[in-house]
Amino acid sequence: MHCVPPADGLPLPRGTGQRVLVVDDDPRVAELLETTLSLAGYQVTTANRGAVALRAYETVSPDLLVLDVMLPDMDGFAVCRSLIRNGARLPVLFLTARDAVEDRVAGFAMGADDYLTKPFSVPELLARVHALLRRAGTTAAPSPVLGFADLTVDERSRRVRRRGRLIALSPTEYKLLRYLLVNAEYVVSKEQIMDHVWQHHFSHGVVEKLVSRLRAKIDAQAPPLIQTVRGFGYSLRLPGDG
Template sequence: MRKILIVEDDHRLSESISLHLTKEGYLCECAYDGQMAMKYFSKDTFHLVVLDINLPKINGLDLCRNLREKDARVPILMITAFGDIESKMEAFDYGADDYLVKPFHLKELTAKVRVFLKRAEQNIALQEAYAFIDLIIDPNKKTVIREGKEIHLTPKEYSLLEYLVKNKNRIVSKDELARNVWDINYGVTPNTIEVYINFLRNKIDRGFEHKFILTKPGFGYYISSQTS
């Protein structure tokens, strides 16, 4: 049985989500503010968190960051009334894995829950850290080290880098990144991907002689194993 923490201050919505997911075979625990959620999360093991952004005591974004610091691998699905791209990017920067805009259909929520729980089951075994030139990536701790220095990435930046490294020496289009890094379609734009590529370049390549993240104009991005 997979256990889900639902953090939503609207009691009616929280109950609806809980009842629906319970019928789907999941165990659910409901928290109505950020402090209550932290208490539950610290005392129990959850396989996924459904998290509203607007919460009393500890807001959803800060709570997301706190939960992510305690567990780097638990999937976090944020729900909010704000659907603009800036709000989505902010949620990703704080550690969210996906984003659902109110009002939403409970079947859509269930579909996302299934995707993330299936992926988490596939990744439950510890994986070996792998090196790429002077870059070391630890998929268990979600850390990145270059030339002995840890580079702090947001979860979305980490996922983007990991996907490019796994597909090294191959050009990856923006459409492919949208499907595989941002998961199911929820409005990610080419401009959003460009912004995150720039974020990643500033952290991974800036100040280093060898540049990892390269662009093939009109086609996409790639990471080359060539050091010259």
């Protein structure tokens, strides 16, 4: 599943385990939303019908609802009305192919907090989800420990470990690793790396040498985590993850 990489070297907003209920009857859209939000640090539950969403709400107690307007059994507005009648108080992001002004007005009047029209970009979706959760007070303080697979970085002590083994990095290697970690699973280009690590552009060979040094330390143990995506850049991901 393709996800749009961060633009201009900026990391995409990430969650801290908040629960998101996604309601969409299109399996492709539901899969994209579930994959994207899960990779961004959210706990995601999906539903393909309004009635299923109402039952899932009671079980999951989500922090945010991403709700398609056009559902086969009841529309998203009816789902929203039912939740409000039963005392639900959570941010709602309506997601729909409709773009008529009256639909947007109806959505906001129904209690929606935001409205995103299909097709949407992944960075915009993540930015809106993050903003809604922040306004609702459910964006927890970020953990000082970043992690992926068996790799951890403690941002307070600057200690890097893989499988518990301490790895010594130079300041430049640390900056690159942290950048790859906050964008784990996404592809970052050599230009984005230069902008983030040095705020200056060199030849691509400079980035390649830095990546090579970092690989020699981080990937000394299998499986390798720093992957080259030919023609695009680099990504921190497990082998075979695309």
